[in-house]
Amino acid sequence: MLQHLVNGLIQGGIYALIALGYTMVYGILGMINFAHGEIYMIGAYLSIIALAVITALSPPLAGLPILCLFVALIISVLFASAHGFTVERVAYRRLRDAPVLSALISAIGMSTFLQNYIMVAQGKENKAFPAYFKEPLISHPFIVAGARITMLEIVIIISCILIMLGLHLFISRTKVGRAMRATAQDKKMASLVGIDINKIISLTFIIGSGLAAAGGLMVSMYISTTRFDVGYLAGIKAFTAAVLGGIGNIPGAMLGGFLLGIVETLGIAYISPDYKEVYAFIILMIVLVVRPTGLLGERMAEKT
Amino acid sequence: MKLTFGKVLLISLWFALITLPIVGIKMVDSTVNWCFGPLIIGGLVLAGGLIWLGLSRWQAIANLAKRLVSPLSATAGQMVKPSVIKWETASILILLCIIPWMFSAKHLNLAIDTGIYIILALGLNIVVGSAGLLVLGYAGFWAVGAYTFALASLTLNCPFWLGLVIAAVVAGLCGLIVGLPCLRLRGDYLAIVTLGFGELVRYLLKNLPALTGGEKGLPNELMSGGINHPQILGWVLKQPIHYYYLTLIMVVLTVIIIDRLNNSRIGRAWIAIREDEMAAASMGINTTKMKILAFIISAVWAGFAGVLYAAKMNYITPEAFRFEQSALILAMVILGGMGNTFGVILGAMILFILPWFIRDQLPAFQDYRLLIYGATMVLMMLFRPQGLISSKRRQIRIGGVAEGVTVPAETQKP
Numbered sequence: 133m134l135q136h137l138v139n140g141l142i143q144g145g146i147y148a149l150i151a152l153g154y155t156m157v158y159g160i161l162g163m164i165n166f167a168h169g170e171i172y173m174i175g176a177y178l179s180i181i182a183l184a185v186i187t188a189l190s191p192p193l194a195g196l197p198i199l200c201l202f203v204a205l206i207i208s209v210l211f212a213s214a215h216g217f218t219v220e221r222v223a224y225r226r227l228r229d230a231p232v233l234s235a236l237i238s239a240i241g242m243s244t245f246l247q248n249y250i251m252v253a254q255g256k257e258n259k260a261f262p263a264y265f266k267e268p269l270i271s272h273p274f275i276v277a278g279a280r281i282t283m284l285e286i287v288i289i290i291s292c293i294l295i296m297l298g299l300h301l302f303i304s305r306t307k308v309g310r311a312m313r314a315t316a317q318d319k320k321m322a323s324l325v326g327i328d329i330n331k332i333i334s335l336t337f338i339i340g341s342g343l344a345a346a347g348g349l350m351v352s353m354y355i356s357t358t359r360f361d362v363g364y365l366a367g368i369k370a371f372t373a374a375v376l377g378g379i380g381n382i383p384g385a386m387l388g389g390f391l392l393g394i395v396e397t398l399g400i401a402y403i404s405p406d407y408k409e410v411y412a413f414i415i416l417m418i419v420l421v422v423r424p425t426g427l428l429g430e431r432m433a434e435k436t
Numbered sequence: 437m438k439l440t441f442g443k444v445l446l447i448s449l450w451f452a453l454i455t456l457p458i459v460g461i462k463m464v465d466s467t468v469n470w471c472f473g474p475l476i477i478g479g480l481v482l483a484g485g486l487i488w489l490g491l492s493r494w495q496a497i498a499n500l501a502k503r504l505v506s507p508l509s510a511t512a513g514q515m516v517k518p519s520v521i522k523w524e525t526a527s528i529l530i531l532l533c534i535i536p537w538m539f540s541a542k543h544l545n546l547a548i549d550t551g552i553y554i555i556l557a558l559g560l561n562i563v564v565g566s567a568g569l570l571v572l573g574y575a576g577f578w579a580v581g582a583y584t585f586a587l588a589s590l591t592l593n594c595p596f597w598l599g600l601v602i603a604a605v606v607a608g609l610c611g612l613i614v615g616l617p618c619l620r621l622r623g624d625y626l627a628i629v630t631l632g633f634g635e636l637v638r639y640l641l642k643n644l645p646a647l648t649g650g651e652k653g654l655p656n657e658l659m660s661g662g663i664n665h666p667q668i669l670g671w672v673l674k675q676p677i678h679y680y681y682l683t684l685i686m687v688v689l690t691v692i693i694i695d696r697l698n699n700s701r702i703g704r705a706w707i708a709i710r711e712d713e714m715a716a717a718s719m720g721i722n723t724t725k726m727k728i729l730a731f732i733i734s735a736v737w738a739g740f741a742g743v744l745y746a747a748k749m750n751y752i753t754p755e756a757f758r759f760e761q762s763a764l765i766l767a768m769v770i771l772g773g774m775g776n777t778f779g780v781i782l783g784a785m786i787l788f789i790l791p792w793f794i795r796d797q798l799p800a801f802q803d804y805r806l807l808i809y810g811a812t813m814v815l816m817m818l819f820r821p822q823g824l825i826s827s828k829r830r831q832i833r834i835g836g837v838a839e840g841v842t843v844p845a846e847t848q849k850p
Contacts, residue, residue: 241813
């Protein structure tokens with residue numbers, strides 16, 4: 133049971149990281165950023181590529197696996213943020229005042245594009261995460277109440293929680309965070325009080341993409357592999373998490389992510405692993421039927 | 437934002453930079469190879485930017501391009517008017533009836549598949565183009581139709597024509613079940629729920645081997661035999677040429693029915709909802725009912741296409757109904773022009789036939805297909821949201837009054 137709970141927490145933490153990007157963009161632009169799952173996948177690829185480059189270029193640095201992981205994390209977050217920023221500039225900015233449908237279709241196109249861009253550039257086969265770098269993190273598992281917990285699992289859960297805490301503090305305490313909240317409430321009024329809306333929106337995409345890339349690195353490290361099409365499912369599940377918690381609501385996305393992860397792992401353990409991908413969809417449909425505003429959301433469903 | 441040479445240079449450098457790790461590095465068994473990919477991409481962006489600059493500087497060219505495009509779309513827009521098209525339609529139909537005799541088997545097959553995709557695209561157009569609701573799991577309804585017929589045929593030996601009815605009812609019911617809860621919500625929830633539905637259907641088909649054959653598809657060793665071909669008075673239609681004519685008839689019927697629907701009270705209600713839901717509701721339109729109606733009719737058409745597909749292929753697997761297919765059908769509707777029947781048919785033909793020929797001639801191009809679909813969808817939304825051929829009502833709304841289009845008197849009134 134504890135083992136399943138730990139797995140669920142890890143899965144959930146990752147979903148929450150991705151869901152934050154969805155919920156932040158939805159809160160500000162009122163659109164579903166379909167390409168967000170792809171950014172997560174790009175983050176995973178970037179971290180693997182960065183590690184490969186580090187190994188190839190400077191063997192002495194590769195002697196310090198933890199440091200390498202940090203460098204890879206920074207590279208992956210930087211480049212993924214650049215991708216998120218570019219996606220917004222290219223595909224969404226011009227459509228900000230267009231009908232919601234146009235932006236949504238553009239986002240779907242962008243998602244298909246990014247997925248196939250990775251496929252064409254990096255190949256269709258699975259990419260393995262170099263096992264050498266995670267070796268020190270999994271070599272000495274703790275045994276707690278019959279559950280086998282590795283250092284890696286603890287690190288992932290703690291970093292997810294730390295990142296989310298940091299984001300929460302950033303949004304609730306800093307000036308820029310306040311500007312973001314103001315923009316989410318009313319774009320026009322925010323611009324009247326001197327907030328540069330374009331900058332805030334770009335920043336939202338940059339932060340969201342960075343979080344997704346961190347999630348991508350952690351997942352590819354945890355399950356040791358990634359593929360060009362993982363972003364699609366992860367994206368839908370993270371979106372489910374965002375809806376579950378109340379879309380547009382940042383603590384809600386975190387709660388929804390953890391809940392979804394735990395429900396999914398328990399479902400795999402106690403019902404059937406065959407339907408692994410189906411639980412999220414069923415939860416999504418139930419939430420939309422029973423409580424479309426989500427667990428923590430108070431936003432009205434009909435907003436025009 | 438005014439584009440200058442310096443900015444173009446900066447943008448292309450930026451693209452070269454961000455694509456550096458992904459395109460510029462090839463990993464082969466833990467060795468790292470650098471390649472020129474980013475430079476090529478940067479160069480492409482630079483070239484595109486320079487052409488753009490040149491165009492905007494050289495107004496004459498831009499105007500010429502505009503003048504070339506607008507009459508094309510204007511005449512095509514005229515073509516949908518029933519009074520004008522009679523003549524052309526008749527000749528096109530006669531042509532379509534004659535040409536298959538000159539086709540090879542390969543091309544005949546292509547023509548049938550294109551026909552099925554045209555039916556699907558027209559069906560999706562009802563809900564996306566007319567009613568303005570985004571459905572992302574259309575392949576799910578298609579799969580429901582195909583599997584319903586295949587199962588009915590294999591277990592109960594159900595004939596094709598009855599299968600059409602049953603599959604339409606089942607697909608329509610699925611549409612009702614999916615649509616009912618989420619049509620009261622915002623449009624983008626519908627998009628995501630239908631996306632979930634499409635995936636749900638595929639996973640269920642994959643994971644219920646006793647009923648649907650799982651990944652092996654139908655028919656399999658548990659449920660052997662063939663899926664029934666259509667029969668007319670004991671005459672079995674199983675040659676490709678028969679399927680060609682069957683598909684042609686179904687496409688023509690679809691076009692006629694959709695044309696009638698669009699010009700009816702229901703069609704006008706859909707357009708009103710698409711343009712402004714609140715205004716439509718205040719004019720006395722029951723918006724929820726109309727939206728569900730659009731959704732169901734669209735699902736029914738996917739069911740028809742599914743039956744035709746199952747009978748023609750005689751073998752179906754869950755993998756034939758992936759999200760890719762839903763996206764492809766959506767791309768057809770968008771490329772052709774949402775809400776315009778002629779445009780959607782054109783879009784379906786372009787997006788199905790062109791890649792087929794490229795694949796036939798240049799197999800290496802295969803991988804770039806979806807990349808280009810995605811880019812096309814984004815570019816269309818950015819530069820020509822009304823599609824290649826816009827429906828008249830849309831054209832007036834989107835671009836103000838386009839050149840060369842005479843505005844009908846009714847729309848000029850305030």
